[in-house]
Amino acid sequence: MKKKRILAMAMALAAVMMITACGDADTPAETPGETPAETPGEEPSGEDGDNVLKVQFNVEVASMDPQIATDGTSFEVIAAVTEGLYSVDADGSAIPAMVDTVEKSEDGLTYTFKLKDANWSNGTPVTADDFVFAWRRLVDPEVASEYAFIMGVAGVKNADAISSGEVAVEELGVTAEDEKTLVVELDFPVPYFESLMSFPSFLPMNEEFFTSVGDNYGTSPETLLANGPFKVTAYEPAATTISLEKNADYWDADAVALDGIQYQVIKDSQQTMLSYQNGDLDIATLSGEQVEQFMNDPEFVNVVAGYLWYVSPNQLVAGLENVNIRTGMALAFDKDAIANNILKDGSIPANFPVPTMLATGPDGKDFRETAGTYLETDKAKAVEYFEAGLAELGVTELTYTMLVEDTEASINVAQFLQSEWQTTLPGLTVELQTMPKKNRVERMQAGDYELVLTRWGPDYADPMTYLDMWTTGSSNNYGSWSNAEYDAIIEDAKKGDLALDLEARWEALKDAEKIVMDEAVIMPVYQKGDAVMVRSGVEGVEFHSVGINRVFKNATKN
Template sequence: MKRKNFALFLVLLLAMSMFLAACGGGGESGGEGNGGESGSGGSDNVLNVTETQDIPSMDSALATDAVSFNTLNNTMEGLYRLGENDEAVEGMAEGEPEVSEDGKTWTFKIRDAKWSNGDPVTAHDFVYAWRKALNPDTAAEYAYIMYDLKNAQAVNAGEMAPEELGVKAIDDKTLEVQLENPVPYFKQLLAFGTFLPQNEKFVKEQGDQFGLEANTTVYNGPFTLSEWKHEDQFVMKKNPDYWDADAVKLDEIHTKIVKDTQTDVNLFETGDADQIKLSSEFVDKYKEHEGFFTVKESSVFFLRMNQEGNEVLQNVDARKAIAKGFDKKGITDVLTNNGSVVADFFVPEEFAEGPDGKDFRETAGTYLETDVEEAKKHWEAAKKALGQDQVTIELLNYDDDLSRKVGEYLKEQLETNLEGLTINIKQQPFKQKLDLETQMNYEMSLAGWGADYLDPMTYLDMYVTGGAHNQQGFSNAEYDKLIQDAKTTLLLEPEKRWDALVQAEKILLEDEAAIAPIYQRSRAYLKNPSLDGVLFHKVGPDTTYKWAEFK
């Protein structure tokens, strides 16, 4: 795109954003905007927050998304949960585990704790939940995250019975876990949602309704889900039977589902929300507000390009043309305007340190930087190979405010820079979009991925051949071997393992352009100044409310 046209596009975009903000009503309803008391806080000890999407599932074996994992994190508890600085702190596990000399056998003591229906939490609840997640009949997308458990992959493939999984209840309060190989981050991994326990009797009583309503789910965490009005709001109440209930200060958390930031701002200004996310057009207005802050996350947004059944996206030149053919800074500087950074990578910045103490990004390179001239060359080569002058690709997208803007921007950029390309946008509600990706019923998709644990593997093993989250038909034998080696034979050789992960990312991006990275997300927030103790995580769930309070 010519610079003149690009500048005009940004000016029009900003003007449109201001117009929409003004038409939304209530943008100035709180007085001067940068000061004054806002939020409901304190008096009734109820926290009011918002989400852009409803909860797809409260079944920990089936959950795959940030909203589900956030809610599970605050209503359920595994052996561990994440505390400050993403350290694993005690949950259902009491005291330090006993670990064998070879690091492959871990024995945990289960504390005295109750489910919200009064049943005791036992070691059997973990055995049942983990076997369920790996049972191929469950079709759990996140089953692969448990492959460190002995026989897990074979169980998930249907080659072994779930009873042969390396987990057993020695008694009601003793859980023994066997691993295929020692895992340096295993304790933290156990805080991830797929490793949560489930009450077998209750789950079977609910049948196919388990996890779909507030009253068809049972809880053992700091809060219980007391109300769930789909596509409207859900309410969490303090769990009086939680083992550490004295640490929980909030009585309730009300989450309203809001898809546009203007409504969020209105709710904050009228005192009906205590913490909201801000989109770009509101950052400058509120950045001096006492409750304004930003959080740099590990989430990376990118374009999935489905190679299965799509002749154009099977062509590596076409994929490189798309990946290089749009200005990423237009997104981070204008559309997000919240500290998000351009991503010429998949493993994020300031995330994981290698054995040499350096951040992964210091060791690895950058890939698929914006280069419109290079993109045009790749595009012409692709069209020639395909024998096509005109190409139409459908872009699957979320239906929230920011995603709509990013989708329109990508369409304008790619259609301008790649002659003969037409992008048709298909916006879908969150759950439906995830379902379409799982079914691989799409061509190109705007997607995001956040870390599950503090290691580059949480990004890179997504794209092994046939991986549950591959969801785009990518396959490379050399890539598969590097990932497999990094999970097994190289675990005791950290320098070689790190190098294998660096090489794998290079294959994924520079060689294959399997995905097109766009940006690493930061988020701008506005909160009630008296709200304290909300933890924001780089891995697993986004937030923990266990220690939140109004001061």
């Protein structure tokens, strides 16, 4: 089992160099005190020889719509039942999925994909039109997908102009030449284009089926189609149990050993471990004191994760537009204590907005090796900045409410932040409001918050997957910060002269990161680590730090 731990960590480290998928997410659960229900027709778990993998989440699936979903939990389930042009292997490298063959033009601006013969779970063939419909839907302003920007990241022709309402969706650079031939045109070459095609937002959608179920799409097994390794057999929004079974119609069904997957939402860590020890879970995530308790267990696996947890201040809220107030708050809490005393799961203090082990530059070094560190805990300076901000605002005290999702780890971290702020910064009161993750994300998207403890996971292995969030008008710029110099750097690095000069681009991204931190656009807290229990006999689970967190296609359960 020691060998398995090392292998899992190696896979995670390799994955950070590649592109897969992402947004805002973690892992599994059910409500405290409740026992996960058995799915009708399934044999009980544990020693009875069933071949259904029992997997824990600690937050609910927010959406089963690939063009609407924004979080890693949803992406994980969506990617288990839907397959795009590419998927990823155990090392995180892009491998053909729906693609049979591909031709690339010499200038890197045109890709011609021939699709495999494959069917949806209702027997309908997967066609090039399914990709055209899905991709147009992703950038359609009327759909208002939070991930519309990713089409522009991929360089697809006219993507950004369509998202901003300047050009009709029919002008997107994707065409069905025939039923099995998909042609994609780019505005500029994107070296990681094929790898990005494994990201869930680019997954296909059958237009006829989508139209037939209308607004109910993705709310039940009957309103979902699958063309991937598994298909959904039990699901409803906010459900604490989601059941998948092997998709017998999947083109590569012979490679899928599991009969199915049962996801269980269990938010309480003690209940999680009780379920694991009782044999009701095969994969479970630990937190806090549990890590020390089980770290020497042969089934314990420590996985490096790419998620950055941070506090986002809404700069449209009085007081939070002041850079001194934000900086004072960012310096006022002990990040080491959060990582080492509260989480204890391999998380590290974050003195940066771009995580470590995300991407390697043209110099062959990790971005963090040659970039700076910022907003390191300094309580004395925190007081100086905060008092300066109060003076500039002409007030002696400030009160804010911070949104927190209702998972144990998030609540524990938020309570510590609250204590640190109120102890270190006289005059500051922070109240906490807990809610399910889906509601937290909805409040953020609506701009209906003051402070929020949130996270971002990398969609692809480049600093831009973080830095692009804080451009003016970005759908992920929840705090409504704007800086013309910053916008210019990011635009040049994406599409301008910098895009063609890799060394200069890398240095410019470091400059952009410094601007974000100098203005305390966010308050970084920690980079996530995952302490996971994987039951003996379960092999082939792929952990990824970039994109989709876990892939179960090649998993086996003995």
